[in-house]
Amino acid sequence: xxxxxxxxxxxPLTSKFGIPRQGGLAQSLExxxxxxxxxxxxxxxxxxxxxxxxxIIWEFSANRxxxxxxxxxxxxxGGNQRVGVFASRSPFRPNGLGLTCAYxxxxxxxxxxxxxILVGGADLMDGTPIYDLKPYVRxxxxxxxxxxxxxxxxxxxxxxxxxxxxxxAQFSERELKALxxxxxxxxxxxxxxxxxxxxxxPFAGRDVRFRVGADGCLRVVxxxx
Numbered sequence: 001x002x003x004x005x006x007x008x009x010x011x012p013l014t015s016k017f018g019i020p021r022q023g024g025l026a027q028s029l030e031x032x033x034x035x036x037x038x039x040x041x042x043x044x045x046x047x048x049x050x051x052x053x054x055x056i057i058w059e060f061s062a063n064r065x066x067x068x069x070x071x072x073x074x075x076x077x078g079g080n081q082r083v084g085v086f087a088s089r090s091p092f093r094p095n096g097l098g099l100t101c102a103y104x105x106x107x108x109x110x111x112x113x114x115x116x117i118l119v120g121g122a123d124l125m126d127g128t129p130i131y132d133l134k135p136y137v138r139x140x141x142x143x144x145x146x147x148x149x150x151x152x153x154x155x156x157x158x159x160x161x162x163x164x165x166x167x168x169a170q171f172s173e174r175e176l177k178a179l180x181x182x183x184x185x186x187x188x189x190x191x192x193x194x195x196x197x198x199x200x201x202p203f204a205g206r207d208v209r210f211r212v213g214a215d216g217c218l219r220v221v222x223x224x225x
Contacts, residue, residue, distance in 0.1 A: 005129035007035045009058070012175065013125055016062045018187040018201035020123040021075055022089065023056075023100035026181035028174065030105065033117040033130060040114025049107045053136030054119060059129045060096040067092040076154045079190035087149065100124065101136055158184035159212065163220040170223050175204050183210065183218050 010032040013019055020026045033056070035044070048054070071082040072090035085093055102119040110116050117133075124130075161183045168176050187201055195214045198221060200207055207224040 003131050005036060005059075005131060006039050006133070007033050007130040009056075009122070009124040009126065009128040009130060010034055011122070011124060011126040011128075012178070012204035013182070014127075014202045016125060017199075018182055018203065019125055020121075020182060020185050023102055023123045024121040025123070025185055026178060027103065027121045028178040028181050029122070030118060030120050030174070030178065031102075031122050031124060031126075033119060033133070034113055035115060042109055042115055045107055045115040045117065048104065048117070048135060051104060051135040054102050054104050054117070055134040055136055055141075056098075056100045056102055056119075056122060056124070056130055057132040057134075058098045058100065058124055059131065060091040060093070060098055061127070061129055062125055063091055063096055065092075066096075067094055074150070075190045076151055076156060083150065097131070098124070101141075159186050159216060159218045160184075161218045161220070167220055167223045170206065170225075171204065179203055179208065183208075183220070186212070186218070188212065 012029075012031075020029070067085065070085055072085050072088050072092060073079050073082055074088050074090065077083070091098065100122050102122040104117065105120050106118040108116055108118070161180050163176070163180070171179060182203070188199060193212075195212065198209050198211055200209045202208070205225065207222075208220060209222045209224075210218055210220045212218045
């Protein structure tokens with residue numbers, strides 16, 4: 001089977017570094033689903049506005065290297081324990097397909113782009129190709145008693161985030177809220193704990209640089225346009 005993108009994603013996050021490791025963790029992070037020309041018709045999304053969530057099937061297109069093994073090291077396990085690739089949500093898979101459940105904030109018709117879907121909480125990088133969309137159906141998709149393997153035994157806590165007022169003023173209120181949520185997820189590789197190291201990530205057209213101190217607080221040290 002050959003598949004082609006039906007749409008591409010537009011996001012303030014333009015590199016892999018900083019992308020939330022799961023969908024729904026940064027709910028204020030907004031992005032756009034922009035359809036390819038063959039699907040830029042209102043009929044393609046008729047009725048979608050009645051749903052609150054959407055499944056997105058997409059490609060890990062920024063991965064430069066194909067999966068080379070059958071085990072991976074999940075960040076939730078600190079990056080130093082291995083599990084089977086099919087027991088994880090690693091982006092390095094035999095077929096580089098991702099699956100995300102996102103919030104539907106708005107479905108609108110653009111004069112030039114046709115239907116555009118504004119979603120919240122998606123863990124997709126800017127430019128990500130999308131291969132299919134399916135509405136989330138509560139009776140079939142919701143499993144409140146589900147077990148989550150090693151994830152249940154390794155609780156994750158968000159980092160406190162400090163952004164000086166002079167730097168936060170460079171963002172709109174909505175951008176700032178999303179940035180705080182993204183940073184609280186700790187974008188660093190799990191094996192890096194150097195409190196003196198400065199990390200950088202692009203966000204909303206700016207270069208955001210930060211450190212994580214020995215006290216576990218993430219502090220933004222500069223923002224450059």
